[in-house]
Amino acid sequence: MKLKKNIAVSEAGLLFNPVTGESFSLNPIGIEILNLLRKEKSDEEIRSAILSRYNTDNPTFEKDYQDFIGILKHNHLLESHEETKA
Amino acid sequence: MKKPKLNIGVTGLNAIDSPGPGVSVIRALKEATSFDTRIIGLSYESLEPGIYMHDIVDRTYSIPYPTAGTDTLLERLEYIQEREKLDVIIPNFDAELFPFIKLERRLREMGVHMFLPTLHQFEERQKVNLNEFGKKYGISVPKSKVIYDLNAVHSLPAEFSFPMIVKGKFYDASIAYSIEQVKSYFNKISAKWGLPIIIQEFIHGTEFNVTGLGDGTGKTIAAVPMRKQYITDKGKAWGGISISDEKMLDMTRKFLRTTKWRGGFELELMKNKDGELYLLEINPRLPAWIYLAVGVGQNIPEALVNLAMGHKVKPFADYTVGKMFVRYSWDMIVDREEFEQISVYGEL
Numbered sequence: 001m002k003l004k005k006n007i008a009v010s011e012a013g014l015l016f017n018p019v020t021g022e023s024f025s026l027n028p029i030g031i032e033i034l035n036l037l038r039k040e041k042s043d044e045e046i047r048s049a050i051l052s053r054y055n056t057d058n059p060t061f062e063k064d065y066q067d068f069i070g071i072l073k074h075n076h077l078l079e080s081h082e083e084t085k086a
Numbered sequence: 087m088k089k090p091k092l093n094i095g096v097t098g099l100n101a102i103d104s105p106g107p108g109v110s111v112i113r114a115l116k117e118a119t120s121f122d123t124r125i126i127g128l129s130y131e132s133l134e135p136g137i138y139m140h141d142i143v144d145r146t147y148s149i150p151y152p153t154a155g156t157d158t159l160l161e162r163l164e165y166i167q168e169r170e171k172l173d174v175i176i177p178n179f180d181a182e183l184f185p186f187i188k189l190e191r192r193l194r195e196m197g198v199h200m201f202l203p204t205l206h207q208f209e210e211r212q213k214v215n216l217n218e219f220g221k222k223y224g225i226s227v228p229k230s231k232v233i234y235d236l237n238a239v240h241s242l243p244a245e246f247s248f249p250m251i252v253k254g255k256f257y258d259a260s261i262a263y264s265i266e267q268v269k270s271y272f273n274k275i276s277a278k279w280g281l282p283i284i285i286q287e288f289i290h291g292t293e294f295n296v297t298g299l300g301d302g303t304g305k306t307i308a309a310v311p312m313r314k315q316y317i318t319d320k321g322k323a324w325g326g327i328s329i330s331d332e333k334m335l336d337m338t339r340k341f342l343r344t345t346k347w348r349g350g351f352e353l354e355l356m357k358n359k360d361g362e363l364y365l366l367e368i369n370p371r372l373p374a375w376i377y378l379a380v381g382v383g384q385n386i387p388e389a390l391v392n393l394a395m396g397h398k399v400k401p402f403a404d405y406t407v408g409k410m411f412v413r414y415s416w417d418m419i420v421d422r423e424e425f426e427q428i429s430v431y432g433e434l
Contacts, residue, residue: 019330021313
């Protein structure tokens with residue numbers, strides 16, 4: 001899972017897609033996950049990072065994480081397989 | 087080196103809910119680095135706000151509506167030219183472009199320069215010709231049909247699904263969800279702007295605009311795409327942000343390269359959920375949001391004036407992405423005498 005290179009994220013957690021002009025506001029956990037994605041961490045590495053820092057269980061994390069990734073995909077913020085290959 | 091001072095006539099000083107580009111164009115000209123300006127406003131109505139903005143408009147003259155014909159307009163412009171020695175005129179309304187294009191040679195002889203599309207370019211991009219335009223230049227446009235008669239409305243459901251867009255030949259567009267609504271908008275829009283009416287396929291998606299400048303040889307001098315962030319009831323952007331969509335810029339460059347467009351323009355685009363771009367309209371003039379282009383590093387009105395004056399203009403290489411414009415309205419306090427002056431004498 002790779003965040004598109006041109007996506008800008010401010011310290012306050014505002015994500016800006018320069019291609020579409022859309023802005024999204026992220027909560028603190030969202031910012032944290034996004035920063036891990038930017039460092040090209042794997043799903044497994046992100047899971048262990050979040051579970052080690054927060055009092056939550058694996059099924060809850062998994063559900064919320066997949067929801068978050070789904071939103072990023074829906075808004076074309078992740079590089080698709082084809083784009084990654086190109 | 088001393089900068090030249092140019093006398094520039096500008097129309098479109100109105101600022102109703104569908105504001106004219108004049109005041110934004112003037113702000114851009116005031117920030118020009120290659121020349122100084124004396125701005126002469128050219129107005130159609132006495133309540134156009136630009137008339138009273140004495141800090142940016144030096145003098146205003148009323149001019150006749152395009153319906154009065156080119157001879158009447160020429161006569162008025164000759165009167166203005168005797169007094170003001172205009173170097174350039176920038177017309178900013180679709181409806182006035184035809185007479186100004188017709189008068190371009192005559193005005194040139196009087197010393198007034200313009201940088202307008204050719205009559206062929208102007209006619210070819212008319213809304214009624216959009217289907218053919220798309221086919222000829224290989225640009226995706228929504229399916230559209232021109233109708234002259236209310237009876238033709240009944241055959242539309244066989245060709246278009248609801249909702250569909252009902253458009254006037256110059257201005258106005260409404261989304262119709264039933265035959266009754268199509269009829270109602272047909273009557274309303276044709277009463278205001280005349281016939282024909284254009285029926286257009288509705289494309290679900292996000293609206294974008296691109297403004298820019300073509301030098302008439304196919305070269306792109308300027309291009310700035312913008313996403314509408316805040317849209318009024320009339321579909322006008324009241325807030326927007328500059329973006330960097332390569333597909334949009336490619337379409338713009340293709341439009342300029344293939345048509346050899348001469349002058350300023352605004353492309354109205356729709357992007358559907360699959361990322362496909364459709365060209366909805368080509369406005370043959372600068373848009374009301376042109377000051378955003380200045381804000382991101384492309385002073386398009388300045389470049390347009392330099393092209394009109396016959397100078398070489400280097401294409402802009404880039405612009406700032408993610409810069410926004412947020413429009414506001416501002417109540418000016420005006421002396422009744424000023425209103426009387428422009429209403430009775432046509433000059434202020």
